Amino acid sequence: LLIGDVYKQAFGGHEHIPTVGEMYNKMLSKDLWEDMGYTEFDLFIAQSFIDHSKDLNSIHSVVHQITSKYALKDVEKRIVLESPQFVWMRMALGICSDEPTLTRMEEVKAYYKDFSDGRINAPTPNIVNLGTPKRNYASCAVFKSGDTAKSLATGDHIAYSMTCASAGIGGYIQTRSKLDGVRNNTIKHAGKLPYYRAVEAAVHANLQGGRGGAATIHFNCLDPEVFTLLRLRHPTTVAENKIGGIDYSFGYTPLLAKKAASNEKWMLVSYKSAPALHEALYSGKGFEDAYNDYEASSGKREYVSARKLALEFLRVQEETGRMYEHNTEEMNRHTPFKQAIYSSNLCQEVMLPTSEYKSVEVLYSESNTVKGEIALCNLAAIVSGRVKDSEYEDVAYRALKMVDNVISKMDYPFPNLKHTAQARRSAGVGITNLAHDLANRGFDYTSPMSKAYIHRVAERHSYWLHKASVRLAKERGKCDWYHKTKYSEGWLLIDTYCKEVDNITSQKNMFDWEELRKEIKEHGMRNSVLEAYMPVESSSIAGNTTNGIYPIRDYVVIKTSGNNKTVFIAPDLEMLKDSYQLAWNVPTKDMTDLYAIVQKWCGQGISADSYRKFEENAPRKISAKELLTDWFYRIKCGMKSKYYTNSASGHTLSVVEEKGCGSGGCTL
Secondary structure: OHHHHHHHHHHOOHHHOOOHHHHHHHHHHOOOOOOOOOOHHHHHHHHHHOOOHHHHOOOHHHHHHHHHHHOOEEOOOOEEOOOHHHHHHHHHHHHOOOOOOOOHHHHHHHHHHHHHOOOEEOOHHHHHHOOOOOOOOOOEEEEEEOOOHHHHHHHHHHHHHHHHOOOEEEEEEOOOOOOOEEOOOOEEOOOOHHHHHHHHHHHHOOEEOOEEOOEEEEEEOOOOOHHHHHOOOOOOOOHHHOOOOOEEEEEEOHHHHHHHHOOOEEEEOOOOOOHHHHHHOOOOOOHHHHHHHHHHOOOOOEEEEHHHHHHHHHHHHHHHOOEEEEEHHHHOOOOOEOOOOOOOOOOOOOOOOOEOOOOHHHHOOOOOOOOOEOEEEEEEEEEOOOOOHHHHHHHHHHHHHHHHHHHHHOOOOOHHHHHHHHHHOOEEEEEEOHHHHHHHOOOOOOOHHHHHHHHHHHHHHHHHHHHHHHHHHHHHOOOOOHHHEHHHHOOOHHHHOOOOHHHHOOOOOOOOHHHHHHHHHHHOOOOOOOEOEOOOOOHHHHOOOOOOOOOOOOOEEEEEEOOEEEEEEOOOHHHHOOOOOOHHHOOHHHHHHHHHHHHHOOOOOEOOOEEEOOOOOOOEEEEHHHHHHHHHHHHHOOOOEEOOEEEOOOOOEEEEOOOOOOOOOOOO
């Protein structure tokens, strides 16, 4: 009934579905599709493989999501202008418009099949904008502001402009703390809150899909304002200290955990007082020595209990569900990048180098020698369980080439961003539908066999992406900033992964990585980084897949995006209900094991959700020991970041300090 209504709105009925050529010319005349350079014969070929019967074989949630969120519309008449198959065709035509004319239509056919059969998952900006005059394809933008008025204003401008360009925002504002001296100590600094409010206003000034933009601001464990910053979203925080319109991520080093475990004191130091110490936090190594050296100096500092700070962070994380975290050392250690990574993105999976701009004017400079970099990542995902081993090489190549093509096609708000993004060519290709794939095979998230399978899935994914990037380097040349990656020195993920993974699963590597290392040394790579594991919250519905690598939260859920609500049923529920493992039934340790295995094969990060189940009629209580134990294990396993903290009960959470835990050596 729904697809019949869509056909009626868009075409006047199912008997009036236009050909691809008719649709192309009609939408082109309305300036809704762009002129992609296809001939009438090309469009005749496209007509031979478009398959509208796929709409009739789709479930309701798929059609509803595509036509309500992604398809082009006439908002005044309130009618849909594209059917799902024309959305997939528009995307395929858009991706391949610059491909060689002799092979272009074969490429269009392959991409159309990948999209319409749900093998490649494209991010929302690609689904909405490919093939249209709008060339805003960036999924994520990450920026850093420096400790000057002009640099801070530049950060606000970046947040505003990149929200307009459809990107989610991640940022790190590297500035001094409240009451620090400014202008030769003639005035006192107001702290970070005013700058956070400015970012909040910038991202909410523009709409994305009917709602304001979104940002996650990152801060670290050295900051003297850290206790205030941890509670910016907490419901009990007083209004003047509350900034609830953006999210936050707490950056820590394993040294904080070490001191929390032994109940030692922790040093808080302003960036103004110790800029080198703050930089060492993002070096990937050597921070403990830098910390000890500064502690031995006469530099300004204050002390707090390391355990008190850790528990405040963990309490807020549990109570709000939205205090994210990032391990500043691990994100700078297990990475292909040589330059410092200061923050992640909105959803905590994109980890790329950034550096501050001195002024807004610099953003618009055409010079390639300008200092400053906004990190930009374009995403995609391959659908686990729908791609055979024999097909994975080709599908991985097309997924990565889609990302590479949109990097070339994109409209960039700033000339300097175009230069840096195209020099890096950073990709983030992840996996989605893992829960469905596991259920189909009779696996869960906890057994040794399941963990071995997840290891094989993640390794296969990374290996073929590397082969695809080498293949693209042969065809198009390696990226301009290849020399700024560890790949140029012979590095691979197998060199720096967290060895605790070997204790989680005994699965051996399947592929010949040493032979790949030789191939990379000879030909280089087209992309600076390849993998990132995103939530796939919205676009998963359009492909009828489970979210990313997460277990399902329930068999039937209502997903909300802006004013759009979609009822989503776990795929093949009639057959697989007894095989699906709900997220609430996966122990916390096993979720960490999952992320650790995947992180071994991931150059960026993971939107790593956690789940905690409480008895329905019992008080929600959790011990401080349990919170610390879980956190220590995440660090031990090399997790770079953590995203949402989900709980299955709506009652108030109470974190209980266990007797003996706060007085002396910790027994964890």
